[in-house]
Amino acid sequence: MNALVATPVLVPLATVVLTTLASRRPALQQALSLVGVLAFLGCAVVLVTLAAADQPAQTAFGNWVAPYGIAFHLDRIGAALVLVTALMGAASLLFLASDADTGPRHPLLLPLVHGVLAGVGGAFSTADLFNLYVWFEVMLICSLGLFALGGRLDQLDASFKYLVLNLLGTLLLLMAVGAVYGATGHLNFDALNQAAPALSPALATVLLTALLLAFLIKAGAFPLYAWLPASYHTLPAPILALFAGLLTKVGVYAVLRTVGDVFTPAPHVVMEALGWVAVATMLFGVLGAAYHWDMRRILAFHIVSQIGYILLAVALAGDAGNAATLFYTVHHIIVKANLFLIAAMIWRLTGSYDLRRIGGLYRLRPALGALFLVPALSLVGIPPLSGFWAKLIVLQEALLQGRYVWTAVALIVSVLTLYSMMKIWMEAFWKRHPDGEWQPPADTRLGPAWAATLGLATVTLMISLNPQALLEYAQAAARTLGG
Amino acid sequence: MTAVIAFTVFCTVTAGLYLSLSRDIFRCVIGLALLGAAANLVLFAAGRLDSPLPAVVPIGDQVLTDAANPLPQALVLTAIVIGFALVCYSLVLLLRLMRDARTDDALALRHAEPVPDDPVKPPASAPACDVHWPPPKDGT
Numbered sequence: 001m002n003a004l005v006a007t008p009v010l011v012p013l014a015t016v017v018l019t020t021l022a023s024r025r026p027a028l029q030q031a032l033s034l035v036g037v038l039a040f041l042g043c044a045v046v047l048v049t050l051a052a053a054d055q056p057a058q059t060a061f062g063n064w065v066a067p068y069g070i071a072f073h074l075d076r077i078g079a080a081l082v083l084v085t086a087l088m089g090a091a092s093l094l095f096l097a098s099d100a101d102t103g104p105r106h107p108l109l110l111p112l113v114h115g116v117l118a119g120v121g122g123a124f125s126t127a128d129l130f131n132l133y134v135w136f137e138v139m140l141i142c143s144l145g146l147f148a149l150g151g152r153l154d155q156l157d158a159s160f161k162y163l164v165l166n167l168l169g170t171l172l173l174l175m176a177v178g179a180v181y182g183a184t185g186h187l188n189f190d191a192l193n194q195a196a197p198a199l200s201p202a203l204a205t206v207l208l209t210a211l212l213l214a215f216l217i218k219a220g221a222f223p224l225y226a227w228l229p230a231s232y233h234t235l236p237a238p239i240l241a242l243f244a245g246l247l248t249k250v251g252v253y254a255v256l257r258t259v260g261d262v263f264t265p266a267p268h269v270v271m272e273a274l275g276w277v278a279v280a281t282m283l284f285g286v287l288g289a290a291y292h293w294d295m296r297r298i299l300a301f302h303i304v305s306q307i308g309y310i311l312l313a314v315a316l317a318g319d320a321g322n323a324a325t326l327f328y329t330v331h332h333i334i335v336k337a338n339l340f341l342i343a344a345m346i347w348r349l350t351g352s353y354d355l356r357r358i359g360g361l362y363r364l365r366p367a368l369g370a371l372f373l374v375p376a377l378s379l380v381g382i383p384p385l386s387g388f389w390a391k392l393i394v395l396q397e398a399l400l401q402g403r404y405v406w407t408a409v410a411l412i413v414s415v416l417t418l419y420s421m422m423k424i425w426m427e428a429f430w431k432r433h434p435d436g437e438w439q440p441p442a443d444t445r446l447g448p449a450w451a452a453t454l455g456l457a458t459v460t461l462m463i464s465l466n467p468q469a470l471l472e473y474a475q476a477a478a479r480t481l482g483g
Numbered sequence: 484m485t486a487v488i489a490f491t492v493f494c495t496v497t498a499g500l501y502l503s504l505s506r507d508i509f510r511c512v513i514g515l516a517l518l519g520a521a522a523n524l525v526l527f528a529a530g531r532l533d534s535p536l537p538a539v540v541p542i543g544d545q546v547l548t549d550a551a552n553p554l555p556q557a558l559v560l561t562a563i564v565i566g567f568a569l570v571c572y573s574l575v576l577l578l579r580l581m582r583d584a585r586t587d588d589a590l591a592l593r594h595a596e597p598v599p600d601d602p603v604k605p606p607a608s609a610p611a612c613d614v615h616w617p618p619p620k621d622g623t
Contacts (some may be wrong), residue, residue: 102614102615102616130558130561133562134561134565137565137569140569141565141568141569141572144572144576148576148579151579152611152612153583153584153594153611153612154594154595154608154609154612154613155595156576156579156580156583156584156594157580157584157592157593157594157595158595159576160508160573160576160577160580160592161592161595163569163572163573163576164503164511164512164515167515167519167569167573168503168515168518171515171518171519171521171522172522174519174522174523174525174526174562175521175522175525175526177526177558178522178525178526178527178528178529178555178558179525179529181526181529181554181555181558182528182529182530182531185552229596230595230596231595233595234595234612236614291605292605293604293605293607294605294607294608297605347614348616351615351616353613353614354607354608356607357607441616
């Protein structure tokens with residue numbers, strides 16, 4: 001069990017090494033990468049099983065006892081998110097085999113993808129604040145590499161903006177970690193949890209605000225989300241889906257871990273501020289999405305908007321809020337990545353991401369139109385899809401706590417989300433193609449893309465039709481939080 | 484000693500913020516490197532510069548006096564290595580960006596997000612800044 005807790009890091013890292021060594025032989029490299037991600041998936045399933053049986057995998061490295069050694073601890077939340085990470089990795093790598101992505105097959109592409117997976121896996125499994133910072137840096141470095149691999153001018157431009165704002169976030173995180181250590185003398189989550197009540201309320205508020213500010217930059221929350229819509233749309237489709245699903249969610253997870261698990265109960269003023277930040281995030285994100293006509297940019301703004309819902313669940317706190325956070329995060333990662341992948345298939349069939357230049361796809365591929373509706377309506381929250389259950393449990397808790405303004409904004413944002421999704425569907429599928437002579441491409445290799453998107457849609461439908469299973473898991477996870 | 488370190492951090496953060504808010508992207512990266520140095524100093528100071536508290540006391544051993552906590556020093560080493568890699572990467576990225584875009588003005592870098600020319604409709608991506616089918620042959 002001790003060795004197993006490190007697998008979310010070790011398996012992807014081993015794959016990074018092996019795929020780098022095999023970089024001169026593309027076929028071997030692809031096979032190794034596939035084996036690596038399947039092994040990761042297998043380990044994640046075992047970790048979830050262990051966590052669900054109340055035997056979470058944990059260890060402290062180097063035989064140092066708990067407050068001194070770097071600890072890894074995979075409780076229900078961490079294990080579930082590791083499983084979703086592995087699933088996203090598998091879907092993206094499967095999608096890479098189709099021709100719905102024309103990014104150059106650079107020999108470093110696959111090692112960097114697995115590097116991102118290692119960073120995400122590490123961030124979900126660690127129980128040490130400084131170690132969390134290190135995993136954020138691993139993610140940052142690997143994602144910067146993936147941004148710049150294409151080498152197009154807009155990609156370089158985007159990666160510069162991504163670099164500057166995210167670097168500011170990590171530096172803030174580093175300073176906050178230093179301050180937390182200076183104030184408490186601990187970095188381990190459990191030890192911090194025990195040391196936190198001894199802090200004066202003012203000092204606790206300052207430390208927590210600094211930490212949360214850094215995590216919120218990473219999560220893409222209002223008003224610090226500018227890096228996300230400025231850069232994401234320049235990425236190749238499968239990488240975009242992976243980033244959209246995972247990277248911001250690590251920031252949200254860190255926020256949840258900080259206010260829901262380590263510094264409990266968090267000062268009231270911090271949670272109140274977090275709630276308003278969440279509301280502003282969902283509103284401004286969806287307004288940005290309503291303006292754009294490029295599918296990638298619409299969906300990138302919707303990442304921001306949905307982050308608002310998840311942060312709202314975090315801000316509601318308590319067992320119900322924390323359970324809603326996990327449920328919403330799992331649902332959202334799968335749906336969001338799937339939407340980006342389907343947008344890439346639309347691009348391959350019609351030749352553009354710009355909704356003004358495309359159309360008429362429903363006559364050609366009705367199945368794709370139906371497939372698109374599953375994640376799109378789930379994102380909006382139409383019953384009985386998974387997004388409906390996620391929003392239901394968040395808003396139910398908000399109403400119970402008397403947060404009527406937050407609930408009202410969340411419902412208005414849902415309507416605007418519906419507008420965006422219907423815009424994509426009407427423009428890409430329903431209306432006639434603006435060019436009357438348009439002919440669909442004859443030779444496409446979309447089999448792997450269909451497999452990846454259908455697989456993710458199946459997971460969404462499974463959550464939709466049996467939300468009780470995930471909800472009970474999330475509620476059990478929430479009960480183990482808070483020391 | 485603590486006051487000196489605090490003043491140094493203050494000056495470094497001020498200089499770093501001033502430079503990183505510059506329109507010149509090269510200054511911006513230098514400013515971030517300075518901010519990184521300031522963050523490392525803060526982390527270093529977290530070990531209480533001349534603290535009497537050692538990190539680990541072996542059983543039966545005497546408590547060391549005038550020893551700073553060594554753990555933040557180990558953390559700073561990690562942070563320095565990571566920061567070094569990031570600064571190197573950002574300088575290479577910067578050179579490539581300045582060469583390709585022929586500008587170092589942050590306000591002129593609008594390739595990923597083109598400036599709208601219509602008050603209502605969003606701009607379309609420039610042809611050179613979007614994906615196309617069939618993919619370009621030269622592989623870049």
